[in-house]
Every structure is written in C-alpha cells, then in structure tokens.
Amino acid sequence: MESLRDGEPPLSPVARLFQVPSLTVYVVAIMGCKTSINPQVIKEGFRQVPIAHPRFTSKLVQKGGKIRWTPTKIDLDDHIIVPEIDSNIEFPDRFVEDYISNLTQTTLDLSKPLWELHILNIKTSDAEAVAFFRIHHSLGDGISLVSLLLSATRKTSDPEALPTVPSLKRESTSSYHCSNTFCRVFVAIWWWLGLIWHTMVDTVLLLLTILFIKDTHTPLKSPHRTQLKAKRFVHYTINMDDIKLVKNEMKTTINDVLLGATQAGLTRYLSREYGMDADSGATKQRISHVFKNIRLRAGIAMNIRRVPGIQNMSDMLAKKSKARWGNVVGLVTFPFSIALHEDPLEYVRHAKAKMDRKKHSLEANVSYFCTNLALNLFGMKVAEAISLRYMFNTTLVFSNVPGPMEEISFYGHPIAYIAPGVYGQPHALTFHLLSYANQMTISLSVDPTIISNPYLLCDDLKESFKLIRDAVQRKINIENII
Missing domain, CATH: 3.30.559.10 (Chloramphenicol acetyltransferase-like domain)
Incomplete structure (x- = not known):
C-alpha cells in the first residue's frame, strides 16, 4: 500500500x-x-x-x-x-x-x-x-x-463547502434476473465461467501484444518511441446534456458514448489523412477495404480499487482503505473499430458491445498484477522492457475520470474548465476525459511530428459526436410523431 x-x-x-x-x-x-x-x-x-x-x-x-x-x-x-x-x-x-x-x-x-x-x-x-x-x-x-x-x-456557490464527490456504483454481475433458486445458481455459474474464459483470452492476447502483435502503422501511430519528444496539448468540450441524451436513448454508459464518438472521429480523420474522398461508391469500397486491415488499439486505464469512483481524501488516506491512494490502475486493450457506417449510431453500438465484453473480464487486474510481478521477480529492466513493448505495439491511451459535479473555485478563483493530460509515454496520441459541472472536457496529448494538426483531429471528433447526437434527436422526434 x-x-x-x-x-x-x-x-x-x-x-x-x-x-x-x-x-x-x-x-x-x-x-x-x-x-x-x-x-x-x-x-x-x-x-x-x-x-x-x-x-x-x-x-x-x-x-x-x-x-x-x-x-x-x-x-x-x-x-x-x-x-x-x-x-x-x-x-x-x-x-x-x-x-x-x-x-x-x-x-x-x-x-x-x-x-x-x-x-x-x-x-x-x-x-x-x-x-x-x-x-x-x-x-x-x-x-x-x-x-x-x-x-x-x-x-463556487458556497466558498466554505467541499465539492460534491461524484458517485459511481459497480455494475451488477448479471443482467439476467431469475425467480427461482436453480435459475439463479445456473446464471451465476455461467457468469463466472464467462469471466474466467474472457480473462484467459484477454491474458493470452496481452502476452501476444507484448511479444509481437503490433498495431497497423497509421498517421496516428509513431514508428518510433516518442516519449522524449515535446508533446502538444489541445482540448475541446462537449455539453453533458448532449452526452446524456445519447446515453439514455441508446441505454448505454457515458463512457460507451465517448468511445463510440472517438471511433467515429478517428475514422473521419484517417479517411482524410489517406487522401480518400468518400463521396463515390468506388472510393467508399476502397476505404472500407483499407480500414478492414487496420488494427488500432487503445490501452484504456481502469480503476481496479475495490471501491469505484472518486473518494474523499480522508478515505483514501485511511489505513486499510479499499480506495487507497497511489497508482492503482490496470490497462484494458480496447480494439477501435475503424470503419465507415451509414448510421452514426453504429459507432456507439460497437463500442458498447466491445466494452460490455471487456467489463466481463479481469484483464485490468491481470495487467496490474503482471507489472508488479515482473518488477518483483525480474527487476526493473525486464518490467521496463515489457511496459515499453506493450505501449509501442498499441496506438494510444484512453482515460475517462469523473470530476467535480458543480463549479468550483481554486483558492477563491472560479474555474472555467479542467483539461488533464500526460506526457512522457511512448504514444503519439493520448485521450484524457474529465467531467466538470455540466460539460465534458476531452484533452488530447499529441506528438506534433506525427499529428501535425491536432486541431483538425479535434474538429473531426466534435463533428462526429454532433452527427451521433443529431441522429439520436431525429430518432426521438420520429418516435414522438409515431
């Protein structure tokens, strides 16, 4: 600890x-x-x-x-x-x-x-x-x-009061509800067997990624290690009401919505970077063929503390705390779907399906355990080599952390936005998302020698979310008419 x-x-x-x-x-x-x-x-x-x-x-x-x-x-x-x-x-x-x-x-x-x-x-x-x-x-x-x-x-509304800590509950282990004991036992056994199987598969894929499975070289991925290069930080914000509109209509999570919008934005960006105009049918077929052969994965940082979400500092500092302070996160390898969809909502559906599958696995815990095991058994050089191999063979990092629920002041100075980020990692692109009051800030850390125009990427991401939100609004309008 x-x-x-x-x-x-x-x-x-x-x-x-x-x-x-x-x-x-x-x-x-x-x-x-x-x-x-x-x-x-x-x-x-x-x-x-x-x-x-x-x-x-x-x-x-x-x-x-x-x-x-x-x-x-x-x-x-x-x-x-x-x-x-x-x-x-x-x-x-x-x-x-x-x-x-x-x-x-x-x-x-x-x-x-x-x-x-x-x-x-x-x-x-x-x-x-x-x-x-x-x-x-x-x-x-x-x-x-x-x-x-x-x-x-x-x-800001009460200078003497601490901000409200965002609450987060663990999801139930099963979406099935049975009325009799036999059914409940069967569902529980089936759920645990699925968890074990998915964890085994994800662990094997994690090891293979460290050994030799590499992401496709795209305009988003550096062909060399970039941790020693200067990074540039850019950010944009999305209204939380718009995100919740999509979330509620599609019966998913905020994180799924943001992952789906990110997939759509990256697809839009790569289409332009490959010099492909998607107006003609023949060009769309060519783009689809190229995209089918792209492997683009993100290491998603997952909080593996026994207590989810943000906690009060006093709780994190307490002895034997279930939400202890420190670096207690594992990585989940998430395959982004780079594809052209006529319906923008397909990006969110794909993200939800993949994330639901990843949630039914202990991959994050395994990655954290393996890092500690490598350090304790084989020393720093081996653990360093393993970590670098994983990061170099993937394309980006994605992190989403809940932030203050209302406007706050920092020693009397009211805050307009908070944009988190990191640098020093061997990725050309990282996403860090943090909610604040009624907005979500998406912060990008990029290697400008690889992504020379991060503002264009931000525009693609914002436009992709707008298309998803508009598609949901049209769907709601049609349902109201009917």
Missing part, C-alpha cells in the same frame, strides 16, 4: 517504474480560470490549507538500497511559478500551448517534492487566466489526483 502514515515506505512497484528515464511520465492538469489569478492569494491559500497528501511535501531519498518518500520543508516559491507575460501577445491560446509544450522537454528536480504550479495571467479564448499543475506520475493516478484537487477546492 502506498501510504506515508507508517514511516518512510519505499516506492510502490508502479511508482518505481515511473522513475525509469524511458518511462518518466508526468501528469498535467490545466485549469482555465474565470478571473485573473493572484499568485499571492494562491500561496497564502497553500499555507493555510496545504495540499492534503504528505507526498506533496516529501522528496525521494535513497536509503538502504531503496528509494523512499522522505518528508521535507518546501519553499512555495520553488513550486509556484509565475512567468512575466506580455499582455499584448497576438495569439494567447498558442502561447499557452507553446509554454506547456516546451515544459514537456524538461524534468522536475528530484531533490524537491515532484510538483509545480504554473500561473499564466493571460486571457485566452475560453478563460481569463490559466494555471496548470505539473506532477510526477509516481505521486498518484488520475483517481488519486482528482480526489486531491477536490480537497483543495471549494464550491
């Missing part, structure tokens, strides 16, 4: 893996504010309400051959950075993107706690100012860090 309450424990296996130079991964959390940011107010806020987890006031020290978290005094001036910015910058949005992109080529000082907060008092198209955290991934995963963010913010 990754806790600091029992002295100075060594790093967990996953945290140790993130210390390897080829896998040094950082989390970036971009926050657009509705007002200009007062750095002195932020610093005073940190002094009065310090970051809740002691790891943010600890540095890494090697003791007895092991690297441990050791408490230390911090100087906020070393961690809260406020560059001087010309207020007359012609393209402020591009300036912010360039600033963050330049930081992705640098590392944090290991002699200090591994986080920074950068404050950019510059007005952009969707915020009056921008602040962003840069945090070493060894400190925690998305679930941990969102819990930390909620503990450091307050409701």
